[in-house]
Amino acid sequence: MKFDRKAAGEGVEALCRLNRGGTSIEWRFTFLKSEQEDRHNTIRLTMRDKEGQIVLLCIQEAEEEEPLTSFLLQPHLWNCQCPYLYDVEVVLQNQEGKETDRLNKQIPLRELCLHSRRGWLLNGEELTLKSVEYMIPPHTSRTEKQRFVWRDFRLLKEMGVNCIHTDPSLWNLCEKAGFLIWQKDMAASGEELLCLTGEGSDILSSLYYEYKAKWSSDPFVYIVPEGISVLPSGNLKVTVYSNCSRVILYSDGMLFEFQSGEERFVFEEVPAHGPCVMLSAEGDECSMSFSFHKTFEPSGICRFEGGKRL
DSSP: OEEOTTSGGGGEEEEEEEETTEEEEEEEEOEEOOTTSOSOOEEEEEEEOTTOOEEEEEEEETTOSSOEEEEEESOOOOOSSSOOOEEEEEEEEOTTSOEEEEEEEEEOOOOEEEETTTEEEETTEEOOOOEEEEEOOTTOOHHHHHHHHHHHHHHHHHHTOOEEEOOGGGHHHHHHHTOEEOOGGGGGGTOEEEEEEOOTTOOOOHHHHHHHHHHOOSOOEEEEEEEEEEOTTSOEEEEEEESSSEEEEEETTEEEEEEEOSEEEEEEEEOOOSSEEEEEEEOSSOEEEEEEETTOOOOSOOSBOOOEEO
8 A cells, every 4th residue: 555646635635623722633645555455554644843843643544434633732823924834754554564655745734714704714814815827838947947936936925926826746835935725616716817927037027017016015116118108299108006005206307296096007198308208106115217218119928818717
């Protein structure tokens, strides 16, 4: 008997329920079996914290019909801001005590559920899902893959993302980075997923900043290149994305206008006396400048595709 590493959780899953200052854990195991194998196999599970201390030890027969359950007092619960992971080792032994298989993995302890009135709850707290679908280009080499992924995950964190739909090979990295993993039952929330393909350093697009304005709490302003157009008067129409409550726009160093609002700020008849204009936008201790020439035609590859419902 061996663990089925192609099954959910790569052979072992932990389902958590918060309960009176602790958490109850139901362990689920998936095995590869054959008719020739002996019965009376034993599972030995050891869980350690980040300091290497044993916090949980469980032993049970693999053929037991009742699931293996345990209780942990004052656990370090995983959340998106503090993605704490426990080290778990599961050893499978036959009836002679000989080890037949071993799993080592990192597991988060958390309770995620959909409440009929409050929506998604993570460890009892309300959570708004901010989800994207993330893909790695096929030509990315194995040595480049992790470097690209960590860089992209940092950008997604800055964007405000807290949940990712991606290939199972990236699930452990998602949990280390503080992202929930999108599961099919999450479709009940009606979330539409942006599709993002990580590719070099060109993954950012105006749509990235549009959603960052909705999801992120870190102040920023972004002058949208595709959102600048020349009006019949010769002046400009300028669009700015920001999560600041007020944005100031300057044209060639001269203050043009204050605007209060949310996410999308549109400035009309911005002075453009010459063929090239220096635009500057300011928010809460953040700013951005953009040099615009009237012959500019927005182009380039948009790495985000349209929303997709899974």
